[in-house]
Amino acid sequence: MASDLLSIAKSGAAAARTALDLTAQNIANASSEGYVRRTVSVAELGANSVGSAPAQVNLAGVRVNGVVRNADIFRQAEVRRTGADASRAAAEVQGLENIESAVEQTGVYDSIVAFEGSLQQLASDPTDGSLRAAVLEQARTMSETFNVASSSLDAAAKGLQFEAGSGVDEVNRIAGELARVNLRLARASDASSDQTTLLDQRDSLLEQMSKYANVDTTYNADKTVTVTIGGTAGQTMVSGGAASTLAMATAADGTISFTLDGNAAAISSGSLAGKSQALTQLSSTRGQLDAVAGKIINVVNTAQANGVDLNGNTGQPIFSGTGAGDIAMIASNGSAIATASSGAGANSRDPANLVQMRKDLASADPASDMDTLLFTISSSVAGRKVTSDALNSIASTAKVALQAQTGVNLDEEAVSLVRYQQAFQANGRVMQVASDIFSSILNIR
Structure with a gap:
């Protein structure tokens, strides 16, 4: 039978x-x-x-x-995609908040306004020693404030670069683990308990990697996975038991770029992309801050050269340097301020050159430029936070949907x-x- x-x-x-x-x-x-x-x-x-x-x-x-x-591979892919977008937005917001703190909390705008105010007060009595000393003190405070803001931006940049470097190391570690899981999957018995455990490890590693960079996956017949970094048009990072090496390069302006085994890799999502975008914004902010400091240096020193100081000598530069990082007040005492026009004698009460200096500063309007810079940064932070919250909500929804199934x-x-x-x-x-x-x-x- x-x-x-x-x-x-x-x-x-x-x-x-x-x-x-x-x-x-x-x-x-x-x-x-x-x-x-x-x-x-x-x-x-x-x-x-x-x-x-x-x-x-x-x-x-x-x-x-x-x-x-x-486990639904399409839902898993959606979790990786939305998670990468959320990680990018969160990293960018964190970087922008550091930039905002570096520029806003140092009080650069207030120091510029205070310096211009001290020049206005000096115009009422150009020979007053206390008013001249106040101008130099405000000039010193302003230059040091620019220095602190520049140093704070340097610290923020180094922090972002360090975190990005750690992220690159983590991506390489995960890629190596995926390669080892692939080798074990290729030898595992079909539908065995060992294979299912390895598949859990594979999917978990893929989700971890997607937090750092956008990845595209191709599942092979033996359940191994081929991973492409940088999206579908990117480069293969894991194939079978072999894993390529991701590297980061830092440019002179502090921005970063990535290569995979020496070839340029375009990472558009994940925390690495977010930190790269934040560093690009930081570089732009630094350039604008340097431009504001450079304006003040050029306007004041040019006006100094066109007038005479309290001793009747041709005015000498008050500031040295070219930008926020190296601006410094070099005048030794208040008598060095060239308030009188060229040809005036010692102790002249002629404020013509000081008036022209104030007009040139008003025309250059560094305070307005600084205010615009602060507003731009604050607006960027606020806008990115809204985007980050929306992407986090989308990522959470995708994860809940997958969790309901798995x-x-x-x-x-x-x-x-x-x-x-x-x-x-x-x-x-x-x-x-x-x-x-x-x-x-x-x-x-």
Whole structure:
């Protein structure tokens, strides 16, 4: 007899036992990060008997096809894509906030206004020593404030560059782990417990990598994955058991770029892209801050050269340097301020040159430029925060959708545990009944 109760019950018991094992794994790993719920795949087992017609199939129980992971590759890809976008926005916002703090909290705008105010006060009495000393003090404060703002931008840039470098190291580490997982997957038995564990590791590593850069994946027949960094048009970073090396280069202006095995790599998402964008904005901010400082240096020193100081000598530069980082007040005392026009004698009360200096400063309007710079940075931070919040919401929705599919519901697992236990017991009972039937037949006299 090709199909008998014992073989049918045996196959059913084996399937129920496998299902019980998987249910126990699901319950034990309900809170494990990256774990994907498993179910058993079964199919009817058919067998032809000698006396049956060629096309006739007798059902002979059930067979276990393998272990199924309840993971949708499309939802996983969506989680990686939205997560990369959210990471990029968060990194950019963090960088922009550092830039805003560096420029705004140092009080550059206030120091420029205070310096211009001290010049206005000096115009009321150009020979007053205390007013001249106040101008020099405000000039010193302003130049030091520019220096602090520039140093703060340098510190912010170094922080972003260090974090980006650490991100590159992390991407290379994950790529190496993926290559090793690929090698093990290629040798793992199909639908085995070892393979499903490796698949969990593979998917977890891919999600981790997507937080740093946008990746595109291609799944091969043996369940290994080929990873392209920089999107579909990017370069292959992981193929089989081989992983390429991502590297970062820092330009003279502080911006960063990436290469993969020496070839330029375009990373448009993930935290690496966000830090790159923040550094680009920082470089632009530094240039604008240097331009404001340069305006003040040129206007004041040019006006100084066109007038005479309190001693009747041709005015000498008050500031040295070319930008925010190296601006410095070099005048030794208040008498060095050239308030009088060229040709005036010592202790002249002629304020003509000072008036012209103030007019030139008003025309250059460094305070307005600084105000515009601060407004631009603040607007960028506010706009990027709105974008970041929206992308975080989208990423959270995608992750919840995936979790609903791959996560373990303890209530459902408890029901499955009871059902498979009963199925196992029922198949055991069938085997007992079959044994009793055969014993009764053998005992017939």
